[in-house]
Amino acid sequence: MPERQPSRRDAIRNREAVLAAADALFTRRQSPEDVTMADVAASAGVGKGTLFRAFGDRAGLLRALYEARLEPVRRAVESGPPPLGPETPPRDRVPALLDAALCFKLDNRRLALALEGSGGSSPYRAEHYERWHGLLRAVLEQIPGLTDSDFTAHALLAATRADLVEHLAGEERVPRERMRSQLAHFVTRVLASGPLPGVTVEE
Amino acid sequence: MPERQPSRRDAIRNREAVLAAADALFTRRQSPEDVTMADVAASAGVGKGTLFRAFGDRAGLLRALYEARLEPVRRAVESGPPPLGPETPPRDRVPALLDAALCFKLDNRRLALALEGSGGSSPYRAEHYERWHGLLRAVLEQIPGLTDSDFTAHALLAATRADLVEHLAGEERVPRERMRSQLAHFVTRVLASGPLPGVTVEE
């Protein structure tokens, strides 16, 4: 359990300092690759030992940052008003969820990139991915006529993968709003064909 | 140009040996992470210098392996018979292409994983991705009523990402055929709703 809250003042202060410094560094630097742990420690005015004790390892630091950023979105999804909150009818909530995911990645490109691409284990084991996927899956399941909710949830979320978003936004210069509408259209298509009677794929 | 064909016998022989050794190692070992360049060199009975001169760097080796494996698929797509070849009507070719991509990833899980997740640059800059995407995009464009071919191509390909495939096949034990049919259904849904008149998104 390397993630428990420390008790001493300096420990808490340092933890905050590290978080802030890392945040700043990741947004400033081009690629997450050239933000080194030593950099973070130095920039936070702290020794490497402190850094690693507080967060376990690089992935731990990334996770902590990510969770912090994700927190408002999580709350909006779990208990907020429509179209993100649980009151929303499934057909409207699915696109809203994916839009939220996309916007989040757009707003936290470097960070998401660093976390998803953190070499080691796949992003699919990350606990926050499991949350997104589980929720999306559950909502999809409530849409009549839709099968394979599990796979569909994965496939839809894949369209918001950090490196894809980064590629589109960074390399291909696709503007934010255009991307959102494209994703929305895509989601619409996936949802549209399921339940409509008479809509069959001509063989 | 670190990739040109060498002239001397021993050079050629060594290149083959390295390729074979790497191939074996990547399929044998659990994670691509714990196949080290030194491992490959040792297993091929060759010095590290030789390895690096032949392939430039780790990514180069991965690329060479990948391209070699991909070659038959590429030919089938570019000049083979339906449903992969260019004669196929777009509506049938799209699912065929994606199925081929999926099968390829299934058959070359470790390798694809190693290449996509090779830390450094995003998989979207890789030349083979550009090929898949460009082709898929072009085929999608021929389907009447489909817009955003560019994004759609990205989104569909994202559903065959190596780490997702690995997760589904490895972690969740989804059998091959089930996965193929799920992907096929997904693709069908995306393609189905486009051209049908009267299918509009209620705003």
Added chain:
DNA sequence: TAGAATCCGGACCCTGGGTCCGCTTCAACG
């Protein structure tokens, strides 16, 4: 304020990708 638990931090270790250069091997030519 003394004592002890906790924390700090930078020197240190280790792995793994990538380089270097003296030696070997190949093939072309006499």
Added chain:
DNA sequence: CGTTGAAGCGGACCCAGGGTCCGGATTCTA
């Protein structure tokens, strides 16, 4: 064949960066 020089070989070496360690400073408790 023997010579020769260029292409290739390979393992010692370098370096960055993640992660560890422990003597000393700091903070809480009594």
